Amino acid sequence: xxxxxxxxxxxxxxxxxxxxxxxxxxxxxxxxxxxxxxxxxxxxxxxxxxxxxxxxxxxxxxxxxxxxxxxxxxxxxxxxxxxxxxxxxxxxxxxxxxxxxxxxxxxxxxxxxxxxxxxxxxxxxxxxxxxxxxxxxxxxxxxxxxxxxxxxxxxxxxxxxxxxxxxxxxxxxxxxxxxxxxxxxxxxxxxxxxxxxxxxxxxxxxxxxxxxxxxxxxxxxxxxxxxxxxx
Amino acid sequence: xxxxxxxxxxxxxxxxxxxxxxxxxxxxxxxxxxxxxxxxxxxxxxxxxxxxxxxxxxxxxxxxxxxxxxxxxxxxxxxxxxxxxxxxxxxxxxxxxxxxxxxxxxxxxxxxxxxxxxxxxxxxxxxxxxxxxxxxxxxxxxxxxxxxxxxxxxxxxxxxxxxxxxxxxxxxxxxxxxxxxxxxxxxxxxxxxxxxxxxxxxxxxxxxxxxxxxxxxxxxxxxxxx
Numbered sequence: 057x058x059x060x061x062x063x064x065x066x067x068x069x070x071x072x073x074x075x076x077x078x079x080x081x082x083x084x085x086x087x088x089x090x091x092x093x094x095x096x097x098x099x100x101x102x103x104x105x106x107x108x109x110x111x112x113x114x115x116x117x118x119x120x121x122x123x124x125x126x127x128x129x130x131x132x133x134x135x136x137x138x139x140x141x142x143x144x145x146x147x148x149x150x151x152x153x154x155x156x157x158x159x160x161x162x163x164x165x166x167x168x169x170x171x172x173x174x175x176x177x178x179x180x181x182x183x184x185x186x187x188x189x190x191x192x193x194x195x196x197x198x199x200x201x202x203x204x205x206x207x208x209x210x211x212x213x214x215x216x217x218x219x220x221x222x223x224x225x226x227x228x229x230x231x232x233x234x235x236x237x238x239x240x241x242x243x244x245x246x247x248x249x250x251x252x253x254x255x256x257x258x259x260x261x262x263x264x265x266x267x268x269x270x271x272x273x274x275x276x277x278x279x280x281x282x283x284x285x286x287x
Numbered sequence: 288x289x290x291x292x293x294x295x296x297x298x299x300x301x302x303x304x305x306x307x308x309x310x311x312x313x314x315x316x317x318x319x320x321x322x323x324x325x326x327x328x329x330x331x332x333x334x335x336x337x338x339x340x341x342x343x344x345x346x347x348x349x350x351x352x353x354x355x356x357x358x359x360x361x362x363x364x365x366x367x368x369x370x371x372x373x374x375x376x377x378x379x380x381x382x383x384x385x386x387x388x389x390x391x392x393x394x395x396x397x398x399x400x401x402x403x404x405x406x407x408x409x410x411x412x413x414x415x416x417x418x419x420x421x422x423x424x425x426x427x428x429x430x431x432x433x434x435x436x437x438x439x440x441x442x443x444x445x446x447x448x449x450x451x452x453x454x455x456x457x458x459x460x461x462x463x464x465x466x467x468x469x470x471x472x473x474x475x476x477x478x479x480x481x482x483x484x485x486x487x488x489x490x491x492x493x494x495x496x497x498x499x500x501x502x503x504x505x506x507x508x509x510x511x512x513x
Contacts, residue, residue: 127506127509175463179460179461179463180460182456182459182460183460183461185456186453186456186457186460189449189453189456190443190447190453190457193447193448193449193453194446194447194448195448199446200447202509202510202512203443203446203447203510205509206439206443206506206509206510207443207457209502209506210436210439210461210502210506211460211461213498213502214460214461214464217464217491217494217495217498
């Protein structure tokens, strides 16, 4: 019980920190950072979109990893971590999928295009929708956990194929500006804002993750008590 | 090693024998394919669209939807009379069970894919010419990748309360690479382009099928364990 209280306190602290950071990030991206020359004002959405994208891939990667180890070790905590990471990933993927088209409408002239990273994110979103549907539609929770882990792992294996296949159509997406062989090409204040965004989203994700993890642990504990009390 | 292949062969033989006697999956998939081709033909306005230009995409859609009909019922026969328990308690390796069921499904779907190709050639007046062999290869690789994913997720969906309605939701997002390479290649081959132009795509289609088979063989044991 002490552990759950600690988890929840950590969740509260990190979430509050993340929300405060979010206000700071909005201030930075609206007022502090200089306007990009060619794209103009619409480029500012980049400071929300890109950190959301990074957090999404981190969350889904973590989910696939913990799912794989869960199938191996069968530790309930790993499955709980995978579930909470998948939920967080789905939230940030939704942010990425809503901010992207808003920017694309101005920059590319269209809300939607079958661009590789866009397509991949959409498909990942649906793969993780399947992840939750599988979990919730099995009578035996243990079976649901195994099925969901299989979906998460297959989804991760598919990413390179999806990426390669949609790359077949010419890419419209802006090229990477931070992680490149010759170092970041972004001007200083933009890089600062972007990295602030990444840190804020990461803290927010970890806060939400701990919250959910504490809740799932409580739920498992309640389940266990309900089962032992009836016997 | 030889016992492994004997076990695998026994599963394939059992499934194909059952199918040969009942013919319910192959006949439903075959009838679906022909009727879908008829519907697709009437869904096109031939005064604005040349049927030949869109045939490749429709061939793949027919193959996928028809395939779901048959592959979704892969474990239907095992769900009765506790037959699945029997197979799982038998000394056969779990991955041999998976590969056996996948190969049996592949044999069915490959026959259906040839039927689909024939029906579309007839209804859409395609001129396959010298590319027939390559088209059969491409459809075969596509069918293999599809049944590998389909068989794994048929085992998943048949273990849920949603049953077969869950199958397309799980499989469709994963089929995008296969459709991109498969339909693209088929379209070019139907348009009488040389094979060298699509060779890279065919290799990726093969890699996709192999990756799906390997992933299924490894993960299947976690799906069926009790």
